[in-house]
Amino acid sequence: MTQSSTQIDFNTDFWNAKYLLIDSRLLTAPSQTIFFALNGRKREGTDFIEDLYNKGVRKFVVTDAFEHGYKYKEASFIYCDDTLKKLQEVTTFHRQKFKSLPVISITGSNAKTIVKEWLYTLLDADYNVVKSPKSYNSQIGVPLSVWQINKKHTLGIFEAGISQPNEMKNLADIISPTIGLFTNIGSAHDKQFDSLEQKVKEKGLLFDHCKDIIYCKDHELIDHEMQLKNGNKITWGKATDATLQIIEHTAHKVLIKEKSNSHELTIPFSDAASFENAMHCVTVMYHLGYSFEEIDARINRLKSIPMRLERKEGINNTVLINDFYNNDLGGLQIALGFMGQNQEQLPRTLILSDLLQGKDNNDALYQKVNELCEEYDIQRFIGIGEHLNKSQNNIKVENKEFYKTTAALRNAIKKGTLVFSKEMILLKGARKFEFEKVAVLLQRKIHSTQLEINLDAVVHNLMFYRSLLKPKTKIMVMVKALGYGSGKHELAHTLQYHLVDYLGVAFADEGVELRENGIRTPIMVLTPSPDSFETMRMHDLEPEIYNIEMLQALEDYLSEDANEKPFAIQLNFDTGMHRLGFNEDEMDLLFNTLNRIKNKIKVTGVFTHLAGADEDIHDQYSKNQIALFKKMTKQLEAQLGYSVIKHCLNSAGIVRYPDAQMNMVRLGIGLHGVEVNDLKQEDLQPVSTLKTVIAQIKHMKPGETVGYGRKGVVEQKEKKIATIGIGYADGFNRKFSNGIGKVIVNGKQAPVIGNVCMDMTMIDITGMKAEVGDEVVIFGKERPITQLAKDIETIPYEILTSVSSRVKRVYYMEG
Structure with missing residues (x-):
């Protein structure tokens, strides 16, 4: 089918499509797609028609200049003067319906x-x-x-x-x-x-x-x-x-x-x-x-978040914040605000290009820049560009340097005349200054494998779970186990910025680390030890007290503690998990001990764990747990003479038991985009993407073997084998060996061949277009973490928390 612009009728079947596509990389459903061949600065949209046709796209909108439509026998083409205008016209027509x-x-x-x-x-x-x-x-x-x-x-x-x-x-x-x-x-x-x-x-x-x-x-x-x-x-x-x-x-x-x-x-x-x-x-x-x-x-549930910002580990113990999207005063203020959220005790450095706004009065403009530097406590300023060089006197930061071009800045870094160490660096430049080339020099060169954490998705998921809560229900977010693999500090800063009520950690030293990195949100320690009471006291951490022995150890500690402020604690009641917690028949003993130290402690909360909240076959068991918990907490509050925060729901429970929200809920794996009930998965966004790169490609003949134990055998036909930079030391489980595991290379699945090694894994990319240095996705949007868990018969928690600390974490925000 071919139509010229003078014949176009938007009511025809051609326009019956779910997706309008302008970027061939974003193709998802070829049979439901119309591709508009828009021209970019470097490539013409028609350059991608052959590839899209081979992938199954059959509808194309092109300009009259396209002369190769006859090659695609099964395709339909709309010819017009301006493909962008046609895109706008058809969507205008769609809106009017x-x-x-x-x-x-x-x-x-x-x-x-x-x-x-x-x-x-x-x-x-x-x-x-x-x-x-x-x-x-x-x-x-x-x-x-x-x-x-x-x-x-x-x-x-x-x-x-x-x-x-x-x-x-x-x-x-x-x-x-x-x-x-x-x-x-x-x-x-x-x-x-x-x-x-x-x-x-x-x-x-x-x-x-x-x-x-x-x-x-x-x-x-x-x-x-x-x-x-x-x-x-x-x-x-x-x-x-x-x-x-x-x-x-x-x-x-x-x-x-x-x-x-x-x-x-x-x-x-x-x-x-x-x-x-x-x-x-x-x-x-x-x-x-x-x-x-x-x-x-x-x-009251809302909080803003800056966008298009990326945080990375820098050289010489620095923290690097990249923002190359735009460069005006408003964007600079947003970026400085994000820098302020990252509360590590590091001096703040701003590397800034000329601001591309306004036509006159640069003095007034850069005086405002200086005011922002003062407001956000910038201690070192590096200016790039002709206008900043002319406006040096307007920048009053004591430690300041100026370069006329980005190339000059890069040369200074390479030669060692410009050195960075133990500071937080905001790299803020307009696109034309190509600050990404500076970022390459300042970014810490470690493992090629990295875990990307989308903080926009974190916030989206947090807001989704908040939308399920009653207005007065508090929320605790678990950041134990490196925040389910995502990193404690950075995640905690984002959560604190969005006013979560509590954070939960596994051990006291995790809580101390958060306090030392500027986290002021209340923190509960789930598995404390008696020898850490003093540390928790000093850093205002609330220990979980789960048995009489620990409560008596706390009593012994408090007998020698001269601090007049009551020690805040939380109690764990065992209603059926049978892991930790006070049983119902221990309540009298618990109350007697609490009564002896009532002037030394403050019970801020009490909680229980539901054993089967993620499976409907355990619904009645969960409801029985909830009922028992309510009974036990009623007795506790009567004994104490005051109300406490009560919480029993985890991520799964928030979705399944809305009537049991009580005073607070505990959000864990759900924050990371995994809805274990599979009831609300479409409402969540994946947070983490684990990536690596191809290190080498080999062409192997039939009979040859791959890897330790020669488990990967090349049979019958020659195979194209790629070695990728991830192994079991990075958290890629050895159970993914020998075809069990699959990764994504340029949009296609590639199976693991042979055994997963400590630092590397081999994959079969036969028939795929791939080169050394190409990106490989282990899990993410293209390959959900739930699928990896299913492949090796485990749970998403294990996959996430297994990502090694040697894997670089990259935090970013989009629009």
Whole structure:
């Protein structure tokens, strides 16, 4: 089938497809895909047609210049003048098929993505929401977002971003929003506009046909432009005529006047940017009819997180934070804020390129940079670029150096004239400065195998489990065993930033390590020993007391302890796990001992472990455990004379037993994207990806053998064998030997051949395109960790926690 642009009818079967594809690497379902051959800076989209055709794609949209369609006998082609325009037209047509769908569209200079994600979290319980993936807000991203709409959706939330004039009308036509949200106006992409007024006017085109428009009335330029629109204005701010007027804002509290009524909300953070983002969400919820009581309950669960940032181990005991996405004042502030979350006691260094914003008055711009350096305690400043060199006097950091080019900076590092040691380094540069080449020099050169941890996914999963909880239910997150393989410190910093109520560790030294790295969140130690009581006391850690012997050891310790502050402890009741904990028949003995030391201790919590929460065949057993736990805790509280935090649900239990949340739940494997019940797996995102690389490729003849014990035998035909840089010392179990284990090479599965070695493994890549240095995925999105566990008849916990500490952890955030 072939159609020219003059004949295109979007009602034909050609357009009946689930996916619109512009990047051949992201192909998932060939038979349900239409490929749009967009041209990039280096390659033409048509270069990928042959490969996609061979993979099963049969629908292509190309320009009239493409002359090779006849080669693909089973394919259908649409020919047009402009493939991007056709992408936008078909998604505009698709949106009009769902005219009754209410759509919130968000624009502004900053915070589009975080406000969208927050609104999704806040509204998802009541709506079937379709939203922009990641930061899909461009001329390409918006069409791909809108194409997701289907008849099941009851609300859309889409971002719209522009980088130059005459772009917004296209996006407005595609999205066709009913509710518009203007976040703010700033300096991003300033060079493309004559003035802020022009930029506000261009962004405002998104709202020309909106029924309702939401914004902060204190932004005068935005307010002036929005008053020219026909839509109903729902505003917030200090202005007396704002719909929601802010009367008072102190710390985490905000007093709002709505008509003649006053309402107090608790906002779980205090920085100005996050407060503004939260108030946008408050106003949207108010407009949608939520009560202020419900708004307060939901908004209090949120916390922002910087995006597109990557943290790595650096040379000479440094910590390296990479951010090469953009470089304006807003982005710099976000990156410095992320640096502030990482509370290791290290001096802070900023390596900064010229800021690519504004046209004039560099002095004022770099004076603001200096203010940020002072605010975030930057002790060493390294500036790169012509403008920074001219503005050196505006940077008041005592230890400062300047280089005209990135090449000059790299040469200084290579020659040893510029040295870094025991410091935290933020590498913040615009793309054209190619700071990734600097990162290569500063990154610690260790094992080629690495575990990538997506902190966005961590937060997503945390928010999902929070959405299942009642407003007053606390959450403890387990960070024992290197945080299920993900690393204690970094994970704990993220969780602390998102206001989890407790952290759980296995041993006292793990808790001490967290305290020494700036973690202030309450910490429970699950398997303490009596000889660590003093250490736990000093570092404000709460030991689990699980038997009479340990309680009596605590009594002995307290008899010689002069500290007047009660020692906080948690009790473990054994209701059926039969591992650790007080049995019901030991309650009298427990109460007698507690009574003797009642002035020396404070029982902050009591908990139990459910033995079979992840299997429905044990439902009645679990319910019996819960009932016994309630009975025992009632007796405990009567004896103590005060209430304690009660918790019995793990990740599996949170999903299966919502009525047993009590005061707190314990989140473990679920945070890492594994839903062991397999009831809510689609709602979670994988957190960890274990990767390595191909070290060598060999072509082997029939009869030859591979590896120790000659277990890998090449039979009949020649095989192409790759050696990859991971072994059982890295956590790749020897049970994966001899074809049991499989890895992903360039999108295809490759089986293990022979025995897994200590540091290396051999895989069969016969028939695959692969080269030395190619990436190999052990587990991740392409190969779920649950599948690896199934292959060797174990559980995902073991796979995750087996990843060796010698494997480099890389932490990153996306949009």
